Amino acid sequence: MSTRARVVRMEPPAATGGSALLVMVGLSVVFLLVVALLGVAKSGGSLFSESNLLYVALIFYAGAAALYMGFGVTGTERYVRFASTSTAIGLAANTLAVAHRWYLSGRPPFASIYEMLLSFVWAVAALTLIAEKKFGVRIIGSITMPLAVVCVILMQLLPSEVRPLVPALQSTWLHVHVTLAMLSYATCALSCALAMMFLIQDDFKTETFLAWTSAMVSAVYVAIVATRFEKWGGLSVTGWDAKSKSDIILGPGMRLFVTVPDLGWLFVIAALGAVVPLILYFVGRARNNESFFGIANKAVFISILLQVVVLAAFILRVRDASYASPDQDGLFPTSLAASPFLLGGMVTGIFASLLYLMLLWRRTDLESLLPSADTLDRVTYKAICIAFPLLTGMIAAGAYWANRTWGSYWSWDPKETWAAITWLVYAGYLHMRITRGWRGRRAAYFAILGFGVVIFTFLGVTYLLPGLHAYS
Amino acid sequence: MAFSLQFIPKRIHKTFANLRTGIVLLILVVLGSALGTFILQRPVTDADKLARAYSPNTLRWLDRLTLTDVFHSWWFLTLLTLVSLSIVLVSIDRFPNAWRFYARPYRKTDSHFRSALANKVELPIKNSEQGVNAAERALKKLGWPVERIAGNEPSLYSERHRFSVMAVYLVHASLLLIFAGGIIDGIFGYSGFLMLKPGQTDNVIELRTGAKKQLPFAVKCYAAGQENYADGSPKRWWSKLAVEENGKEVESKEIVVNDPLVHRGLRFYQASFGMTGTIDGVKLLASPENGSGREITLRLNEPLDLDANTSVTLAEYIPDFFIRDNQIFKRSDNPENPAFRLQVKNKATGEDAKLWLFPAYGEAAQGEKTNYTFAYRDMQMGYFTGLEVSHEPGQWLVWAGCLLMGLGLAVAFYMVHMRVWIAAVPDARGKLVLWIGGQANKNRDRFEQKFTELVEGIRTELESASAAPRSERKEQPELTLAGVK
Numbered sequence: 001m002s003t004r005a006r007v008v009r010m011e012p013p014a015a016t017g018g019s020a021l022l023v024m025v026g027l028s029v030v031f032l033l034v035v036a037l038l039g040v041a042k043s044g045g046s047l048f049s050e051s052n053l054l055y056v057a058l059i060f061y062a063g064a065a066a067l068y069m070g071f072g073v074t075g076t077e078r079y080v081r082f083a084s085t086s087t088a089i090g091l092a093a094n095t096l097a098v099a100h101r102w103y104l105s106g107r108p109p110f111a112s113i114y115e116m117l118l119s120f121v122w123a124v125a126a127l128t129l130i131a132e133k134k135f136g137v138r139i140i141g142s143i144t145m146p147l148a149v150v151c152v153i154l155m156q157l158l159p160s161e162v163r164p165l166v167p168a169l170q171s172t173w174l175h176v177h178v179t180l181a182m183l184s185y186a187t188c189a190l191s192c193a194l195a196m197m198f199l200i201q202d203d204f205k206t207e208t209f210l211a212w213t214s215a216m217v218s219a220v221y222v223a224i225v226a227t228r229f230e231k232w233g234g235l236s237v238t239g240w241d242a243k244s245k246s247d248i249i250l251g252p253g254m255r256l257f258v259t260v261p262d263l264g265w266l267f268v269i270a271a272l273g274a275v276v277p278l279i280l281y282f283v284g285r286a287r288n289n290e291s292f293f294g295i296a297n298k299a300v301f302i303s304i305l306l307q308v309v310v311l312a313a314f315i316l317r318v319r320d321a322s323y324a325s326p327d328q329d330g331l332f333p334t335s336l337a338a339s340p341f342l343l344g345g346m347v348t349g350i351f352a353s354l355l356y357l358m359l360l361w362r363r364t365d366l367e368s369l370l371p372s373a374d375t376l377d378r379v380t381y382k383a384i385c386i387a388f389p390l391l392t393g394m395i396a397a398g399a400y401w402a403n404r405t406w407g408s409y410w411s412w413d414p415k416e417t418w419a420a421i422t423w424l425v426y427a428g429y430l431h432m433r434i435t436r437g438w439r440g441r442r443a444a445y446f447a448i449l450g451f452g453v454v455i456f457t458f459l460g461v462t463y464l465l466p467g468l469h470a471y472s
Numbered sequence: 473m474a475f476s477l478q479f480i481p482k483r484i485h486k487t488f489a490n491l492r493t494g495i496v497l498l499i500l501v502v503l504g505s506a507l508g509t510f511i512l513q514r515p516v517t518d519a520d521k522l523a524r525a526y527s528p529n530t531l532r533w534l535d536r537l538t539l540t541d542v543f544h545s546w547w548f549l550t551l552l553t554l555v556s557l558s559i560v561l562v563s564i565d566r567f568p569n570a571w572r573f574y575a576r577p578y579r580k581t582d583s584h585f586r587s588a589l590a591n592k593v594e595l596p597i598k599n600s601e602q603g604v605n606a607a608e609r610a611l612k613k614l615g616w617p618v619e620r621i622a623g624n625e626p627s628l629y630s631e632r633h634r635f636s637v638m639a640v641y642l643v644h645a646s647l648l649l650i651f652a653g654g655i656i657d658g659i660f661g662y663s664g665f666l667m668l669k670p671g672q673t674d675n676v677i678e679l680r681t682g683a684k685k686q687l688p689f690a691v692k693c694y695a696a697g698q699e700n701y702a703d704g705s706p707k708r709w710w711s712k713l714a715v716e717e718n719g720k721e722v723e724s725k726e727i728v729v730n731d732p733l734v735h736r737g738l739r740f741y742q743a744s745f746g747m748t749g750t751i752d753g754v755k756l757l758a759s760p761e762n763g764s765g766r767e768i769t770l771r772l773n774e775p776l777d778l779d780a781n782t783s784v785t786l787a788e789y790i791p792d793f794f795i796r797d798n799q800i801f802k803r804s805d806n807p808e809n810p811a812f813r814l815q816v817k818n819k820a821t822g823e824d825a826k827l828w829l830f831p832a833y834g835e836a837a838q839g840e841k842t843n844y845t846f847a848y849r850d851m852q853m854g855y856f857t858g859l860e861v862s863h864e865p866g867q868w869l870v871w872a873g874c875l876l877m878g879l880g881l882a883v884a885f886y887m888v889h890m891r892v893w894i895a896a897v898p899d900a901r902g903k904l905v906l907w908i909g910g911q912a913n914k915n916r917d918r919f920e921q922k923f924t925e926l927v928e929g930i931r932t933e934l935e936s937a938s939a940a941p942r943s944e945r946k947e948q949p950e951l952t953l954a955g956v957k
Binding site for chain 1: 491494495498499501502505506508509513516542543654663701703705706707708709728729730731732739741742743860861862864867870871874877878881882885917
């Protein structure tokens with residue numbers, strides 16, 4: 001039983017180990033703040049600009065994420081107190097950032113994917129605190145805070161200037177529609193996190209988590225390789241025009257791609273590294289041999305290392321460099337900002353793998369920290385009971401607005417259709433639960449699936465499917 | 473059982489009144505609509521784009537399988553109809569039970585029920601009438617409605633939000649309303665496009681299918697325009713429209729995006745704004761041989777008198793010209809390199825002079841000699857406003873359905889049907905007790921709190937009732953509590 005042995009080995013001395021992480025996180029937060037402050041002082045910019053506030057929020061959210069995860073690993077009660085304080089400070093900075101932008105633009109920040117993420121992160125952080133204080137689900141921050149951190153990092157890369165509203169967006173219904181959307185999406189995120197907690201508490205096999213985690217990471221890397229791998233091992237990324245801060249557009253719907261040489265191979269290796277644990281899991285299941293799972297866990301380690309290497313290489317090679325383009329002669333610049341979603345996918349993969357390791361090492365501790373499976377099941381259901389009416393309201397408000405703008409309340413636009421699909425999935429959840437008495441694991445799967453559909457509706461549709469909803 | 477024709481309706485009913493069938497149908501709808509978002513759809517995509525995205529062979533197959541227009545295909549509409557049918561039949565199947573539960577609440581407990589109920593408390597009492605009275609006072613203080621139940625044992629029944637058990641039917645009915653609205657619009661509704669130039673009146677719209685449709689009234693466009701932000705992106709599109717019936721203007725409105733004109737159930741939306749490619753007018757400086765010039769605006773083929781003897785006409789406009797063999801030809805419709813031909817008529821002599829104006833190569837007009845010189849100042853392009861026209865008679869059903877659904881969901885999720893039974897009965901050992909039981913249809917932990925609160929209230933009432941003989945002193949605590957409230 002290698003896991004058991006590791007549990008013993010990793011056990012830190014209770015008192016000193018408890019302070020060590022606090023001191024480390026505290027010092028890094030202070031260090032980052034001081035460095036940022038010096039930077040602001042040197043450049044002479046405004047201290048309370050939106051990007052500075054957002055940076056503060058990012059630092060505190062990251063600190064909170066580290067502490068929540070540390071709490072997950074060691075079970076030190078003090079971590080949670082500091083983690084929720086850190087979340088609260090981050091939330092305050094986030095609120096100020098929202099207020100600042102609102103004040104500057106004279107309208108709520110709902111008009112671009114950047115602004116929606118700003119509101120989404122705010123809602124996620126607020127709901128985390130509510131879930132923690134009101135429902136006593138303290139560990140939930142170790143899932144939602146990394147999510148918040150990924151979103152804030154993504155936002156650093158998305159075009160953030162305040163753009164005037166195009167005519168179609170000049171409507172009160174924009175605010176109603178988007179507020180409802182962000183609230184319901186954040187509640188769905190919460191229900192998904194709660195459902196995962198439930199699975200941990202419900203003696204869900206650690207191997208199954210292994211399978212899902214590596215399936216997700218594999219999906220990210222296989223998708224990147226499938227769409228971006230170029231001949232001779234290059235990786236194609238979008239060209240970036242630094243002056244206008246936007247993608248280089250060749251024609252309607254045609255972006256200019258540049259090829260970063262050799263980077264493609266690294267992604268292929270990372271994809272293989274992510275697939276190996278998955279294959280080992282399936283082999284182990286087919287042969288009914290547990291020792292394969294032990295090897296798979298080691299493979300997850302290697303996969304994380306590979307992911308970190310790939311991420312570092314990606315950041316180093318893609319940030320502010322010029323490469324040849326397959327479409328046109330000459331060298332074209334690219335930047336991290338040109339590929340926010342590749343980066344987001346990679347960071348999400350690393351977080352997911354780390355969360356799995358946390359579960360692997362500290363399962364028994366986690367179980368004692370979490371509320372009972374029954375409570376988690378009920379709270380998940382409650383979260384969906386809140387999300388579903390909000391989702392309904394969002395669709396209705398969107399339909400009413402579309403009727404005033406496009407002349408039709410329903411035009412089967414991909415975003416609309418996927419919103420309806422999300423609604424149907426959650427309606428299915430409610431029916432199965434209420435009339436068929438689905439409780440526990442099946443309901444939890446359903447809740448996780450529901451959030452998967454939400455994420456696809458929110459981000460996937462915008463970047464993969466063409467449609468009218470161009471601005472979101 | 474022999475399989476006869478009589479059983480077919482029954483079998484159909486059995487199949488569709490089944491929740492499992494409903495869920496399977498919903499899954500099919502989900503898969504179908506997902507397919508419709510991954511494959512480009514004809515109604516919203518240019519034919520060119522489709523041709524570029526798919527090979528001709530693939531496209532032929534997609535068309536044949538109706539996958540390029542999933543949302544209007546017979547199979548998708550059939551699926552939606554079957555879902556509606558399923559909702560109706562499931563609801564009908566379950567309704568009688570729910571209605572019985574709603575209309576005839578279970579008020580009077582029996583010993584079997586009392587022992588099976590989960591939430592219950594027994595408080596010892598001396599006198600059944602006194603105990604029930606105390607419970608009634610406690611219930612009233614906490615705001616519960618109280619019903620006294622006649623019978624051998626004095627007992628009480630109290631409930632809140634009974635209608636919440638029917639809310640799910642509201643939600644399902646609202647869904648059917650929305651579907652009905654959609655179907656009505658699908659059958660009787662239409663939508664099309666109307667392009668108007670300023671000053672133009674029209675009553676024929678082009679439908680999505682390409683067919684023309686005549687409206688019972690005409691729409692006139694007085695003016696239209698676009699306003700830009702400082703960075704050049706569009707801020708506002710507007711059109712001043714008027715409705716004319718039998719040649720009389722009956723309504724007028726300036727519409728913008730998000731604010732349509734509605735007349736007789738037809739809605740006119742500001743959809744687009746653009747250039748027609750033709751010229752609206754050209755502004756020139758016309759100067760006589762000796763004297764100061766004045767600015768004139770010429771429209772195509774409309775003569776303008778410069779003085780008693782001379783008139784000038786804009787005879788020809790070429791948006792983008794080129795010269796070959798001393799002849800002027802048109803290269804494109806792009807108005808970047810225009811040429812204007814002016815015709816100057818001298819009424820006294822009857823002479824006709826021809827001049828050309830090439831603004832890209834200098835502002836002065838050149839050609840035959842006249843007693844005026846012309847210099848180019850400015851040109852205004854003709855523009856049009858594009859109106860989206862739609863007739864959706866079913867939309868009110870849709871909005872009513874949305875409101876009803878909001879109401880239904882709010883009641884279904886946030887109103888809890890809570891019931892409390894109280895009876896003075898002998899307990900298992902034959903001693904007289906006040907039996908208190910309660911039940912809620914959701915949010916059970918919250919109800920448990922309320923139930924405990926209620927039991928505590930009754931306990932206090934019982935104690936104060938037994939401590940004090942029936943006198944004025946009894947009123948004391950009631951008053952304070954009422955004061956606190």
